[in-house]
Amino acid sequence: MGLEALISRPNAAVEPATTAQQEAYGLIRHRILTGALGPGYRINPVEIADALSISRMPVREALRQLDTEGLVTMRPNRGAIVVDLTPSEVEEYFLIRSALAALAAGLAAERLTQEDIERLTLRKQQMSRAVDDRPKWIGCHRRFHELIYEICGRPNLAREIARIADLMTPRTATHLAVNGIDTLPDYEHDQLLYALCTKDAAVAEQEMRRHILAASGEIIADMHNCA
Secondary structure (H helix, E strand, O other), X not given: OOHHHHHOOOHHHOOOOOOHHXXXXXXXXXXXXXXXXXXXXXXXXXXXXXXHOOOHHHHHHHHHHHHHHOOEEEEOOOXXXXXXXXXXXXXXXXXXXXXXXXXXXXXXXXXOOHHHHHHHHHHHHHHHHOOOOHHHHHHHHXXXXXXXXXXXXXXXXHHHHHHHHHHHHHHHHHHHHXXXXXXXXXXXXXXXXXXXXXXXXXXXXXXXXXXXXXXXHHHHHHHHHHO
């Protein structure tokens, strides 16, 4: 993927930046989390700086920040590349995410209001309408899950789940690009929403764990097949 694809993005998808570093950071991070930049993609700071009409230093600082967050890996003589997890690492992160997300789903189910149900239903519908637009679907999917974690009322838990989900996004997006969104079990999230609406913490926890681990099985198997 060339630089043209890197800098082409919906204005609403990237938060307004107040500094050159924030602009570079927001753009690169957005492209990683929408799957536009896949695992192992080498990011050229010179090209980005030229395209955004900024100096190279803010881009390098943005890449260092992304390296700290785990989305980018800084390698000697190779520069910055998008994180490329091994199948074993992906499996471990999915296990951690499933445990934390199940906890959040149980807490959310106990707190769920009618307004929350309506908001979750709307976001599920947005996912369904975006099924033919992979980057858009990834964004809608992320917002659906983020709303569950918001409802659970534990912001530190929500942040940790989001951090782990970020690390897996490049690999997940690659799987979707090759195999299609509809290859993921319950990609429309009907079963998960139904489980939450029971307002039974145990049911919601069980379904969230099943939902995440079912998807992980497909992604890890695909990684092994492509190895």
